[in-house]
Amino acid sequence: MQRTLRLLAIVAGLCVTTEAFAQKYPVRPVKIMVGFSAGGPVDVVARIVADRLSNKLGQAFVVENRAGANGMIAAEGVARAEGDGYTMLACNSSTITLNKTLFKDIRYDPEKDFAPLTTVVSAPLVLVVNPENPRTANINTVADLVAAAKAAPGALAYGSGGNGNLAHLAMELLSERAGVKMIHVPYRGGAASEVGILAQEVMAVFDPLSAVPLVKDGKLRALAVSSAERLPALPDVPSVAEAGYPGFDISFWVGFFMPKATPAPTLEMLHREIVAAANDPLLRERLETQGVVSVLSSADYAAKIAKEIKELAEVVAAANIKAE
Template identity: 45%
Template sequence: MMTPLLSRCLRALSACAVAVALAFAPALGHAAGDFPNKPLRFVVPYPPGGPLDLMARVLAEKVGAEFGQTVVVENRAGAGGNIGAGVVAKSPADGYTLVMGAVATHAINPWLYASLPYDPIRDFSPITLVAAVPNVLVINREFADANGIATVGDLLAYGKSHPGRLNYASGGNGSAGHLAGELLRARGGLDAVHVPYQGAAPAQLALLSGQADIMFDNLAAAAPLIRDGKVKALAVTTLARSSLLKDVPTIDESGVKGFDLGTWFGVFAPGGTPLPVVERLNQAYVKALNLPDVRERLLIMGSDTRPGSADDFKAFVAGEMEKYREVVKLSGASIN
């Protein structure tokens, strides 16, 4: 039986709980309903001028117009994207600081680096996937012509008949190009030596000069070279063909089943950002990504627009993390 004293205590606690809820409700409603009421900061964890940076600036302009607020793009490069991502992970979870995360920062680096300044799941609230860009296996044109290599099958056969002869360039240990090369070695039997460079640009130059035989390059960077006939495209690395290279098969189609690696990037807020703010940001970025001129710019870059819900993006990132756990382990790459 409840005593009078216990009854009074319970009533008092209930009254306190209601008072606290009423006190915080206006603040929470204000934070969500008036968002945004000041400029936003959009961190790009890579140097200026790259495809990801250019896309961030296009979106900043469109989203800024939608919000009636300035969206300031800030480049915070270093450590494979970890520095910029770490800055945002430690920012207030109010939706005013965002990052253009990528496959490296949220799927590869967690398994590649001995330590990270952030947790890729706990420290971020996914907003939307922006785009997915296939990588493409390209070969030095003169080398291909001289050795009759026109397909992935031809390449694998050449490697087997010329052990130790082939080499493939990449932008460095643990880069997307390195991981793709190691996956093809493991699943397709590619006999090739990895030659890491200090970035994708010098690796591309090595391919063009004939110092390197093949390379897994980002489609956005490789497309002009393919179009001008400077390199030959053998296959794209995703399960679906690219709309920019409709005649180029996938590696999966070429006989190496289940080969599915690509570059992607998307918008993240700090972990714990209120759901109404996440939804507001998602609506604004999805609207911007569906604009015809934005879609056209992405297509020119070799990207397929992939906006969707925050929950869809969250599930996508989790799946990519699991995929790259295996791929990074397979490569043997690590960075202390």
């Protein structure tokens, strides 16, 4: 009986300690590491969320930019940080899902070293052709594009913002699913690939959301979006999944992570506050300049990451893609 009472007392003490920790946190500033330059999508989202967390939790959440190596410098720093709740990572999907498949010298494990909190925004790609290009004037659907590629194996050229980037892998995944072979023309960035398709240098591009105004102006024709669901800005454009390729879902997302050893109460509280920030009407408008607001449970986020790593690794291996 006495042993049982002692055990109950220990459990009660642990519960009180955990609750007290959750109530106290944070007691000093929290650093949010961003692996990209100021002003980019990850930095913008990180600063919007940081302001909200600072105001709500009464301690400064300070964004620190450590740009370089496609986000790997900042990610490695967070992976090696103490799991005390005072170091956070804000990053994009490439840092987590692409780097592991493209780089052999990556010094962190995206699935083992981090505790995922949630995504905040997701920016799907838009599959576009140029209606003024005689070679694509009659291509109105994904099926039309696939038919054109099958009619001229290895002759249809598509562009992307660089070898191994998300637009490149998205087109390779579509090609693999459709059983076609197209020629990849890598440009120096998404803006350059957009110029390339407008100049009729390539026949198709998975473009970032910057393509939406060009689509609405009739300068580009949207065939599909890469996300599982339709894009609110282009409600009449189907997803690639709807166009005949179920399960196709590739987007450029921005999300938050903590070191794996961070206490569960801290993770739960930060998840709750970041989700609240994303759903705040005043902040939502600012976040939507970077994409579609999208939040996930931590478990769903982890499952999404595992699925994307597996899928993209298969694409990289099948297409023999090498990082630049």
